[in-house]
Amino acid sequence: MRAPVITASLIAAMTINAAAAAQPAGANAPAAADPVTGWSVTAGYETFEFRDISRNMNPPDASPVKWRGEGPVVSARYQHTRPRSSHAADVTFSDFGHFEYVSPSRTIAGAGGDAGSQIEAYYEYRRHFWRDLGVRGFSLGGGIQGIGARLALERHISTAVETSTRIAGGGAAGIVVAQFDRWNRFSAQVAWANGGIVSNRHTEHSADRQSAVSTSGGNWLSDLTVGADYRITPLLHVTGGWRTQAAGYSSSHMSFAAERHSITAGLVYVR
C-alpha cells in the first residue's frame, strides 16, 4: 500500500506555459528577455483511487477492489520565469466524496460519510536545457521539486463505525519537461515528475481509543501532467490540463497504492 500523500501537484503544469507564452508583444507586456511573473488559479474535477497492499513486492500484491472517490480540486500558483529557468510555488487542495468500491464487474456504494481530502504544496525550480530542439519552439528541460503534503481519509464500516487516517510529510522529486511554444498565443507542455515523500501516519478506529497508532512511513510518487495555455490578452491567459498521479505508500502494518486523475481549467494573470 502508498500514499498519496503525495505529491507534486502539477495541475499547474498547465500554467507553466504561462511563463513561456507570457512573453507578449503588447504595450503592457515585458520584453522577451525580461523575467515574467504569473499568478494562476485553476479548478476542476479529480478522482481518487485507493487499493490496499498485502505484500510489498514488484509488482505489489494489491486488492482487486478499488475504494474510489471524487470531488473538486483547486490550485493556486505563483511562477517567476526567466529565459532559461523558472521558479514556482503551488498549493493544491482536493476534496473527495461519493466513495464506492469498484471491482472488475461490480460497483458497491461506500457507507455514507466516507470522505477524503488532500492538500499539497511545493516549490519547484526548472531549467530549460535544450531549446528549439529539432523544431523551432520545442524545448526540453528538467527540475527539482520540494513537496509537502497531507492526506486525510475517513472510511466508514457502518454508520457508527469508522476508521480515520492522516498522513503528512515532505519530500522531493525530479521533473522532466517537454514544452512546445511556437506560436504567439498558444503553448503546450508535458511534465513528468518522480520522487519520494517521508511522512507520519496516524490511524484510528472508532471501536476503541487504543486503536490509535502513529508511525513513520513513506511513498514514491509518479506524476504526469499535460497542459495547454492560451493567451487572451498580454496580461491574461486561460489554461487547462490533465493530470494523473500514482503513489505507493508503506509503513508498519499498512501499505497501499493510490491514483489520482484530474482535469482542470483556470486563469493566469501575467505581468
Added chain:
Amino acid sequence: MSANRLSVIVIAALSMSACDVAYGPTSPTGEWSTHDSSRYTLYARPGSFADVTAGALLEVLEDQYTHTNAVFGFAEGPRISVFLYNNGGELTPPLPQARAGVAFPETNALHAVAFAPLDNDLRSLITHEANHVILQSGLGRAGTAFMNEGLASAVISERYGEIGGTFLSKWAGANRSRLLRIGDLIDDSKWDSNSNLGYNTSAAFLAFLIDRYGTAKLRQVYYAAPADFARRAAEVYGKPLEALEAEWLAAI
C-alpha cells in the same frame, strides 16, 4: 562535463527511480462469474470449481461472518468481495503456495486459490481470510502480526468442519514439542508469514485465551505493539505472558 548536463543526469536518475510506481499494481483480468449472498459477492472463473460450488462456499462464509460477529459482538460489517482463482499463477504476483489467500481489509476484499475438493483446508483458508476483513472492520488494525494472523484462525466457526478451536487445541497437543514460543511470536521482526507453525501456534494460544478469559480482555491486548505486548498482557490478565503460556500448555 558541464553543470547543465550533470544536472540533467541527476534529474533523470531521480526520475527513473520511481518507475515501478508509475506502473503500479496489476488489476484482476479475465472473465468473472459473480454470485451474491447477503454479505458477500463471490467472483469465480466461469465453469471453475469455485463457480459450480459457489453456493456451498457462500454458506460457509456467511456462517463465519455470523460466528465472528457473535464472538466479538459486532453489530454489522461491510459487504466482502471474494475473488477465487484456479491457481496462484493467475495472479501477478503469484500466490506463494498451492492453496493460499490474501485479505485486503481496507477495501473489504480477499483473493484466494480454490480448487477441489471442498475440504477443511479450503474452508479454513477462505474463512481465515474473511476473518481478516471482518475483524479489522470491527476492531481496527491489530498491533502485531501474531494477533492479526492468529486471531483470524482462532475464531473460525466449526459448523462445517473441525477447523476452529477444537482443531487448534488438538493440533497443539499433538505438536507440543514443535510449538513456537509466544515471546518470539509477538516480535514482528521474527514473524514468518510463510510458517504454518507460527500461524497455528498463535491461533491455538489466542483461542485458549478467548475460551478461558473471553474477548473483552483480548480486545485490551489486541492493539498492543510488539514492544508493549508482554507488559500489556500482564496488566490485563494479571499474570506474566510466560505464565499465560504455561497455563495454555498445561491445558492442551
